[in-house]
Amino acid sequence: MPEASAQTVSGTVLAFDFGEKRIGVAVGEWLLRRAHPLTVIERQNDAQGLARIAALIDEWQPVSLVVGRPVALDGSAHALTARCERFARRLRERFRLAVAFADERLTSCEAQERLRAAGHNARQARKHIDSVAAQIILQNHFDAAAGDLSQPQGCQTHAPS
Secondary structure (H helix, E strand, C coil), X not given: CCCCXXXXXXXXXXXXXXXXXXXXXXXXXXXXXXXXEEEEEECCCHHHHHHHHHHHHHHHCCCEEEXXXXXXXXXXXXXXXXXXXXXXXXXXXXXXXXXXXXXXXCHHHHHHHHHHXXXXXXXXXXXXXXXXXXXXXXXXXXXXXXXXXXXXXXXXXXXXX
């Protein structure tokens, strides 16, 4: 699958946090290298989800796409990894855009913490968590392309007691 490269110097990028029930979407600009949450697509069926994505692509005219690739904390693939990879392949084939994968480990946790810090209660945060997770995925992608490989702060992984 083609990768969006760090050589891209301008243009809009859409990023996706793929999930079984929802797909979070974020938008950013290569030149500014700043990501912003955009929307959440409720996944009733694949055709409706792709239609919503097509409308976003028509509206934003991205030069590339980024998909958060879900893996276990140790980096190994799991059941959702293959489904996400199929989703990314469908995006590339349907929209003829470069699709890059980005590590999405702990992005939902970080999104939840950011929303809580911004004053959202759990009910309010639930509506936005997937788009904020997509924002984190895209921002990490921009930062990695710029050579800033710092890890996101905020999420701590604790072993069960």
